[in-house]
Amino acid sequence: MADQPLPVSPGTHAELVHVVTDADTAAALGSGDLPVLGTPRLLALAEAATVRALDGLLPDGRTSVGTRVALEHLLAAPVGGTVTVRAEVVYVDGRLVRFSVIAEDAARRLLGQGEVTRVIVDRERFMARVPAADA
Template sequence: MPHEPIPVSPGTHAELTHTVTDADTAAAVGSGDLPVLGTPRLLALAEAATVRALVGLVGADRTSVGTRVALEHLLATPVGGTVTVRAEVVYVDGRLVRFSIVAEDAARRLVGQGEVTRVIVDRERFLKRVPRD
C-alpha cells in the first residue's frame, strides 16, 4: 500500500546547539589525538539536525535513513565551545530528501558545511531487509 507523499519541501529546517565535551573530541572518538571536536561528532550532530527537521512529518510507521554525506570540517572547536548546526531541506524527490548543513561556533564562525541525503523508509519493511548473521 503506497504512502501519502511526505509534507516536506525546500525550506523545512531544524537546528541544534551542542557544547563540546571531552567525549566529543577527536582523541575520544579515534579520529585524531587533539582535544577538539572530532569530525565524526560533527557528522553525528549534522545527521541529528536532519532527523530533527523531519520529526512529525514522515508518519509513525516511517522513518528516514541517511544514505549520503559530504562534509567539510573547517574550524576546530575546543572543549567547552558550542556548535550550532542547521539543517535545511534543499531538494525533495519522492522519498529522497537532501539537506544543506551549516555549523557555526558561538562567534558565528563557520565550523563546517556540507550536505546530507536521507531517504524515507517504511520502518517494518526496512528492518525485515536487514541481513542477519
Template sequence: MRFTVTDDDTAAALGSGSLPVLATPRLLAWCEAATCAALEDELRDGETSVGTRVQLEHLAASPVGAELEVTAEVAYADGRLRRFTVTARHVDGKVVGSGEVTRVVVDAERFLGRLRPAPDQGAD
C-alpha cells in the same frame, strides 16, 4: 540544534586524531541529528529516515567547551528523498562545518525486515 563540545566529543576520544578538539565523526553525527530533527514532523507513523550520502567539510577547530549550533535546511525533495544543506557554527557565528546530507524516508518495519535472515528452509 545546539551542542557543547565535551571531552567525549574530541578527536582524541573518538580515535580520529590525537587532539582535544571536536572530532569530525561527532560533527557528522550532529549534522545527521539536525537532518533527522528537520524531517521529524513530516514522518507518518511507522516511518523513519536513513542516511544515504554525506559530503561534509570540517573547516575550523572547536575546543572542549565550545558551543555549536547545527542547522539543516531542505535543499531538494523528491518523493521519499530529502537532501539537506547542513551548517555548523560556533555561537559567535564562525562556520565550523558545512555540507550536504541525503536521507530517504522508509517504513521502519519493512526496512528492518530486509535485514533479518530468511527462516531456515530445512536441510537438503
C-alpha cells in the same frame, strides 16, 4: 507511501545546539589526537539536525535513513565551545530528501558545511531486510 506526497518541502529546517565535551574530541573518537571537536561528532550532529527537521512530519510507520554525506570540517572547536548545527531541506524527490547543513561556533564562525541525503522508508519493511548478526 508512493501515492502519498511527503509533508516535507524545501525550507523545512531545524537546528541543534551542542556544547563540546571531552567525549566529542578527535582524541576520544579515534579520528586524531587533538582535544577539539572530532569530525565524526560533527557528522553525527549534522545527521541529528536532519532527523530533527523531519521529526513529527513523516507518516506513521515511516522513518528516514541516511544514505549520503559530504562534509567539510573547516575550523576547530574547543572543549566547552558551543556548536550550532542547522539543517535545511534543499531538495525533495519522492522519498529522497537532501539537506544543506552548516555548523557555527558561538561567534558565528563557520565550523563545517555540507550536504546530507536521507531516504524515507517503511520502518518494518526496512528492518525485515536487515541480515541477522553473525553467530
